[in-house]
Amino acid sequence: MSSEDMPGAGKPDPNPGGRFEFRECRKIIRATGKKAGNLAELMEGIRTASEGSIYHHTQEYFFKGHIIEYTNDFAEWAGRALEERVLSENLSNIDPFRHKSVESLRGELLNSIAAYREKFGSPRRVLPGEEFHFQESVTIVFPAGFRALNLAEFLMAMRFVGSQSIYYHFYEGRRRLEGMDDFSKWIEKAMGLPALAAKIRAIDPFMHSIEGVRDQIVKFVEEALREEIEVSSI
Amino acid sequence: MISQYRGIAPKGQLELLKILGDKLAGRTILNVNSTRAGGGVAELLHRIMPMLAALGVDGRWEVIEGDDRFFDITKKMHNALQGNEEHFTEEMWDHHAWINGRNAENLDLEADFVFIHDPQPVPLIRYKKDGHWIWRCHIDMSAPQRDVAARVMDYARRYEAAVFSVAKFALQMPIPEFIVLPSIDPLSDKNRELTAAEIEETARKFDIPPDRPMVLQVSRFDRFKDPVGVIKAYRMVKKYNDCVLVLAGSPARDDPEGEAVLAEVQNFADGDPDIRILLLPPFSDKEINALQRLATVILQKSVREGFGLTVSEAMWKGKPVIGGAAGGIPHQIVHGVNGFLVYSVEGAAFRTRQYLNNDEMLKRMGGVAREHVRNNFLITRQVGDYLSICLGVENAGSPVIDIF
Numbered sequence: 001m002s003s004e005d006m007p008g009a010g011k012p013d014p015n016p017g018g019r020f021e022f023r024e025c026r027k028i029i030r031a032t033g034k035k036a037g038n039l040a041e042l043m044e045g046i047r048t049a050s051e052g053s054i055y056h057h058t059q060e061y062f063f064k065g066h067i068i069e070y071t072n073d074f075a076e077w078a079g080r081a082l083e084e085r086v087l088s089e090n091l092s093n094i095d096p097f098r099h100k101s102v103e104s105l106r107g108e109l110l111n112s113i114a115a116y117r118e119k120f121g122s123p124r125r126v127l128p129g130e131e132f133h134f135q136e137s138v139t140i141v142f143p144a145g146f147r148a149l150n151l152a153e154f155l156m157a158m159r160f161v162g163s164q165s166i167y168y169h170f171y172e173g174r175r176r177l178e179g180m181d182d183f184s185k186w187i188e189k190a191m192g193l194p195a196l197a198a199k200i201r202a203i204d205p206f207m208h209s210i211e212g213v214r215d216q217i218v219k220f221v222e223e224a225l226r227e228e229i230e231v232s233s234i
Numbered sequence: 235m236i237s238q239y240r241g242i243a244p245k246g247q248l249e250l251l252k253i254l255g256d257k258l259a260g261r262t263i264l265n266v267n268s269t270r271a272g273g274g275v276a277e278l279l280h281r282i283m284p285m286l287a288a289l290g291v292d293g294r295w296e297v298i299e300g301d302d303r304f305f306d307i308t309k310k311m312h313n314a315l316q317g318n319e320e321h322f323t324e325e326m327w328d329h330h331a332w333i334n335g336r337n338a339e340n341l342d343l344e345a346d347f348v349f350i351h352d353p354q355p356v357p358l359i360r361y362k363k364d365g366h367w368i369w370r371c372h373i374d375m376s377a378p379q380r381d382v383a384a385r386v387m388d389y390a391r392r393y394e395a396a397v398f399s400v401a402k403f404a405l406q407m408p409i410p411e412f413i414v415l416p417s418i419d420p421l422s423d424k425n426r427e428l429t430a431a432e433i434e435e436t437a438r439k440f441d442i443p444p445d446r447p448m449v450l451q452v453s454r455f456d457r458f459k460d461p462v463g464v465i466k467a468y469r470m471v472k473k474y475n476d477c478v479l480v481l482a483g484s485p486a487r488d489d490p491e492g493e494a495v496l497a498e499v500q501n502f503a504d505g506d507p508d509i510r511i512l513l514l515p516p517f518s519d520k521e522i523n524a525l526q527r528l529a530t531v532i533l534q535k536s537v538r539e540g541f542g543l544t545v546s547e548a549m550w551k552g553k554p555v556i557g558g559a560a561g562g563i564p565h566q567i568v569h570g571v572n573g574f575l576v577y578s579v580e581g582a583a584f585r586t587r588q589y590l591n592n593d594e595m596l597k598r599m600g601g602v603a604r605e606h607v608r609n610n611f612l613i614t615r616q617v618g619d620y621l622s623i624c625l626g627v628e629n630a631g632s633p634v635i636d637i638f
Contacts, residue, residue, distance in 0.1 A: 024246040026615075028622050029413035031404035052633055129376050133401040135413070140622045142637045145249040162246030163609070 018190040020154055020182075024144035024165040025172065027063060027137040029056075034134040038125045039082070042074065043113050045134050051102040052136040058096040058105060059175075060137060062210065063167050071206065072096065074109060074132070081130040084123050087116045095206040097174060141168065151191055151228075155221045163210045170213050171205055183217060196224045235288030236614075242420050243614040251614060253637050254621035255289030262292040262365075263624065264345035268308065268354035270297050271516040272484055273454070274416065274543050275351050275372055278616075281419040285617050294345065298337040298355045302490070303329060308354040309490055314379035315353065315386065316458065316538050322382060331357045347624045349397075356389040366627045369393040372416070372540045374561045376402045395627050399541045400562045410630070412623050415565055416541045417616035418550060418607070423519035425550055428527060436524030440480070440510055447477040447590055450529035452522055452547075454483045455496040455513075458538035460558065462502050463579050465509065467535065470583035472508075475590045482512040482525055526551045530596070531589045535582050536560045546611040549573070549603035554596065556585045566611065572603035 032053060036042040046054065057073040070076040071092045079088030090112050099105040126132075144165040148154035158166075169182035177185060180201065188197035199220045203213055236251055263286060267275050279295050286293030300308070307326045314320040338361035348367045350358055359367055369390045375383060375398075387405055390396055395410040404411045418425050434444075442448055449468060453459040461481050468479040481499065496513060503509040514521060526532060532548040532555050539561030546566050548555045554573040557563040567573035574585040589596050625635055 024249065026250060026618060026622065028619060028626060029401065031398065031401050031411040031413055033404065033406040033411065035402075129402060131402070133404070135401055136633070138412075138622070138626050138632070139634045140250070140618075140625070140637065141634065142250050142253050144246050160245070162244045164244075164246055 018149070020148040020157075020186045020190070022144040022146040022148075022157055022161050022165045023141055023168055024162055025142075025168040026140045026164065027056075027060065028140065030136045030138060032134045032136055035131040036134075037131045039087075039113055039117055039122050042077075042132055043110055045132070046074070046106060046109050046113075049106075049134050050136060051106075053134050054102050054106050054109075056135055056137045058094075058109075059171065062171050062205065063164070077132045081126045081132070082123055084116075084120075086120065087113070090116060097179075097205050100179075139172075151187075151193070151221060151225055154187075155218065155225060158214060158218050158221065163214070166210050166214050166217075170203075170217075171210075174205070193224065196220060235284060238421055239612075239614050242608075243612045244609060247612070247614040247618055250618045250637075251285075251289060251621070254618060254625070255291060257637060258621055258624060259290035260292065261347065261624075262294065262345040263347045263349065263620075264294045264296065264343065264365075265349045265351060266296045266298065266341070266343075266355050266358060267351035268298050268300070268305075274540065277424075277543075278416065278613075279351075281422055281613055282617060282620075285613065289617075289621075291621070294342075296341045296343075298334065298341070298358075300333045300337075300354070304333045304354075306490055311353050311382060311386070312373060314382040315373055315375050317374075317377045317379065319379060320382065322385075327385060331360075334358055335361075347627075349620070350393070353386045356386055359389055359392045362392075366395075366624070367393050368623065368627065369396045370414075371396060371398050371403065374400075374403050374538055374540055375405060395623070397623065400565060403561075410627070412619075412626070414616060414619045414623070415562065415611065416543050416546075417611050417613045418543055418546045419613040420550060424523050425547060426523070428520070428524055432520065433524045433527055436521050437528055439521070440512060440525070442480065442510070442525075442528055443478060447475065447530040448480060448528055449477050449531045449533065449586060450480045450482065450525055450548075451533045451535065452482045452525065452544045453534065453536070455481075455492050455499060457491075457495055458536055459483075460535045460537050461495070461499045463537070463582070464533055464535050465499070465502055466579045467533070467582035467586060468509070470580070471586045471590070475587055477530070477586075477590065478508045478510065479506075480510045480512060480525060480529070482510075482514055482522060484514045484516050484518060522547075523551075526553065529553060531556065531586050533582060533586070534558065534563060535576065535579075536563065539563055542566070543611075545573075546607050549600075549611075550607045552597075552600040552604045554589070554599035554603050556582055556589070558582075566606070568606065572599050572606050 034045050036045045061072045075088050075091035078084050094108055096105050144161055146157040146161050148157045173181040184197040184200040188194050200217055203216045265279050269276050283293050307330055310320040334357035345365050348365050349370045351370045352372055391407045397412045397414050398404045401413050451464045500511055526548050532553045534542050534545045534557040536542055536558040537560055541562030545555045545557050545563055556574050557567050559575040559577055567575055569575045576582045629635055
């Protein structure tokens with residue numbers, strides 16, 4: 001997947017004229033036909049998988065919403081199917097959002113598995129039917145049916161917009177905006193509130209589920225609005 | 235029609251449907267399968283058709299006809315693709331192809347997009363004239379009988395794309411393979427809200443005692459659904475907890491083994507007055523809905539499964555399900571969060587007892603289960619996926635499709 005193919009890349013600014021148009025995305029999963037039944041095969045799969053496939057199994061894991069024990073599909077498979085808890089923790093500790101390229105992320109995944117194998121050897125093959133299946137996705141991007149002209153409207157929309165919209169703007173935005181997200185960009189550029197933008201930008205995507213991100217943004221925007229109201233009523 | 239889903243389905247799903255409907259307005263989408271009644275595929279198509287019409291898309295549904303021999307062969311094919319050893323002769327494959335050829339003479343196969351469901355009508359690809367043809371395989375082909383899978387794949391690889399219900403069902407073929415998880419319709423008789431009177435009527439009809447816990451499995455009488463295993467689990471539970479077991483299923487036209495399995499289950503139940511074996515006629519949707527709402531604990535103890543939509547149906551009613559870790563069931567049940575995955579009769583018995591002894595856990599996990607279905611397994615999401623795939627095959631190769 002080249003940067004031009006990243007969801008939303010090369011498309012018109014989502015915020016024409018200062019208003020924020022919420023968009024949403026859906027993922028249609030594509031099977032690649034590649035699968036792995038042990039760690040050697042997993043490494044080979046990671047080594048040869050498309051960038052889109054690595055992206056799907058790491059960043060797009062956060063699209064699922066229920067981030068509890070694992071933070072990517074490789075870690076989940078290592079924990080659930082291989083039952084290798086140490087490897088699972090090692091892989092879960094890899095933060096995909098800190099990597100500037102998929103290649104660099106691929107390298108860290110491979111290094112982590114190689115280090116594990118060196119230390120602990122290669123565990124058994126998984127039971128039939130428990131293999132890791134490499135996938136990719138096709139992203140459908142569309143208007144979410146919400147828009148905001150000011151911060152108060154933005155707050156209301158943030159409360160009601162679907163979780164996939166928050167994913168698109170907050171998580172996937174980082175690919176389009178080189179580590180930034182659509183929300184903080186709009187708040188800084190269109191609303192002229194750099195301090196609030198900085199707070200939102202500081203939310204760690206790796207440490208929150210989509211709903212956790214929503215709660216944080218709602219909290220920060222509420223605080224900003226309250227301060228605005230309090231100042232103007234003096 | 236789509237507006238009826240407002241407040242039930244997530245808003246984003248409805249927005250996408252409207253946009254996709256506008257994009258594909260006036261185009262024809264044809265579905266072909268092998269039965270109009272019984273089984274998840276027929277149920278799904280019954281619901282999708284009116285939605286496509288409401289979106290302005292011309293949806294059509296054709297059913298192939300076959301003789302008893304044909305359905306006997308396709309049942310064996312189904313079993314073999316799910317991993318059971320079956321013996322196939324060239325003559326059987328010839329009959330399969332011949333029946334499809336006869337159907338092709340009688341069916342209108344002209345459409346912009348053609349979805350052929352499962353292996354029964356897969357040879358119809360030989361009669362393709364125009365349009366985008368997509369093979370939709372609903373069954374678990376993760377460990378198929380190789381020679382049978384190879385013959386089916388000979389047909390399947392001639393399609394433009396294939397769609398599977400779960401990644402591990404997908405085959406290694408040189409065509410794009412999409413994964414579309416199935417769904418339920420929250421407005422159908424099987425899933426809509428019922429009045430207390432409707433629920434009580436079903437309880438009376440099937441003699442379900444209102445004051446005793448009820449354990450339920452809804453499924454065809456099929457060995458892969460392990461109804462005998464459910465009775466074994468019930469007997470383990472019964473040593474500790476009072477309960478009634480209900481096994482409810484409908485016959486399907488394309489399942490000649492159903493009667494034999496039903497007899498086997500009745501025999502195994504051995505006249506236990508607390509076991510109700512209900513052979514419901516097709517379209518007993520309201521009764522199934524009521525049974526799921528009446529149930530205290532719902533099982534889907536499949537050992538092989540296509541997707542197991544009865545799991546989502548039960549979860550939509552706020553019931554956490556105890557499901558066999560087969561087919562698509564692990565996609566619906568997040569273990570320990572909205573239900574439990576089990577691997578044995580003992581596991582099913584243990585989790586049943588946990589639920590029967592813990593109301594708070596039942597309610598909490600049931601609430602999470604309903605929300606999980608709302609976000610992932612409603613028909614609005616699935617229709618969106620199908621229409622997106624139509625756009626996907628037209629934009630072959632593009633990983634991003636922007637619709638503005």
